[in-house]
Amino acid sequence: MGRVEGKVVFITGAARGQGRAHALRLAAEGADIIAVDSLEDIATNEYPMSRQSDLDETVKLIEALDRRVVALKADVRDRAGLRAALEQGITELGKLDAVVAQAGIAPLGHPDPQAFLDAVQVDFVGVVNAVEAALPHLADGASIVATGSLAAMLPSTTDNPAAGPGGQGYTWAKRAVASFINDLALVLAPRSIRANAVHPTNVNTHMLNSDIMYKLFRPDLPNPTREDALPAFPAMNAMPVGFVEPDDISQAVLFLVSDESKFVTGMQLRIDAGGYLKARPQQPQF
Ligand SMILES: NC(=O)c1ccc[n+]([C@@H]2O[C@H](COP(=O)([O-])OP(=O)(O)OC[C@H]3O[C@@H](n4cnc5c(N)ncnc54)[C@H](O)[C@@H]3O)[C@@H](O)[C@H]2O)c1
Numbered sequence: 276m277g278r279v280e281g282k283v284v285f286i287t288g289a290a291r292g293q294g295r296a297h298a299l300r301l302a303a304e305g306a307d308i309i310a311v312d313s314l315e316d317i318a319t320n321e322y323p324m325s326r327q328s329d330l331d332e333t334v335k336l337i338e339a340l341d342r343r344v345v346a347l348k349a350d351v352r353d354r355a356g357l358r359a360a361l362e363q364g365i366t367e368l369g370k371l372d373a374v375v376a377q378a379g380i381a382p383l384g385h386p387d388p389q390a391f392l393d394a395v396q397v398d399f400v401g402v403v404n405a406v407e408a409a410l411p412h413l414a415d416g417a418s419i420v421a422t423g424s425l426a427a428m429l430p431s432t433t434d435n436p437a438a439g440p441g442g443q444g445y446t447w448a449k450r451a452v453a454s455f456i457n458d459l460a461l462v463l464a465p466r467s468i469r470a471n472a473v474h475p476t477n478v479n480t481h482m483l484n485s486d487i488m489y490k491l492f493r494p495d496l497p498n499p500t501r502e503d504a505l506p507a508f509p510a511m512n513a514m515p516v517g518f519v520e521p522d523d524i525s526q527a528v529l530f531l532v533s534d535e536s537k538f539v540t541g542m543q544l545r546i547d548a549g550g551y552l553k554a555r556p557q558q559p560q561f
């Protein structure tokens with residue numbers, strides 16, 4: 276028996292990166308997956324979004340694990356489209372046990388104020404839309420997981436003026452996700468539905484491996500490369516690592532989706548190599 280045997284999990288942003296890693300880790304532990312991704316670039320976001328070939332690869336890898344998958348193009352900003360995609364997945368797979376709201380962008384450095392709104396729409400409203408689409412289908416005891424961000428919890432990182440309106444929007448959206456999950460957990464507790472947020476440090480995905488992130492980590496250079504940024508990445512963490520791998524986050528998501536965490540709710544679970552402690556050394560609050 277896998278740790279999430281027989282569960283059906285809805286994952287946004289599943290074509291690559293952390294979303295794909297979550298899908299594979301959950302499928303390896305017995306889950307069937309409803310995978311959605313927008314597969315379209317956003318003008319204020321400097322690095323490209325996934326393509327159909329990325330989503331096809333996620334499907335191939337899940338099927339190689341002998342699990343079922345329904346993969347559809349859907350944008351988390353489009354509430355009706357997202358709902359329709361999820362409902363098609365539920366029709367094919369029979370039910371829904373968990374939501375993993377992973378899709379996200381980092382439109383940092385773009386001077387247009389629209390970047391602020393794009394970050395809010397994808398990184399916050401997209402999470403609300405995923406939860407709203409899922410809620411009518413979730414049985415008591417279900418699990419909701421949303422992705423926040425260590426960087427957004429720390430001062431002068433993504434809200435650094437150099438990150439522009441999109442950095443401000445990213446920070447606002449991720450803090451709003453943390454607050455939303457906190458209060459959602461209380462609202463859903465009488466039904467034993469859990470809502471938790473994961474807050475990763477740097478993760479080795481397209482978002483981190485982008486020119487705009489290199490510039491954020493190496494503001495001293497005009498056109499920094501990944502090689503230039505690598506020595507700067509560990510500044511984020513207390514442990515001596517520059518980034519973690521997507522599956523390091525998936526292990527936490529697996530725990531939160533599984534019944535092992537059936538009494539864990541409202542958590543802001545940092546998978547951050549001690550980054551938060553380093554920046555905000557204080558006594559724990561009880
Ligand atoms: N990579 C990091 O260093 C890091 C650190 C902390 C938090 N995060 C969070 O992780 C998420 C990004 O995931 P990743 O690191 O795997 O990056 P990624 O860019 O590789 O993956 C993001 C996925 O989301 C999809 N997506 C983007 N906008 C969408 C939309 N409107 N609708 C549906 N799908 C959409 C993209 O096509 C892509 O497949 C964001 O929420 C981000 O805040 C990332």
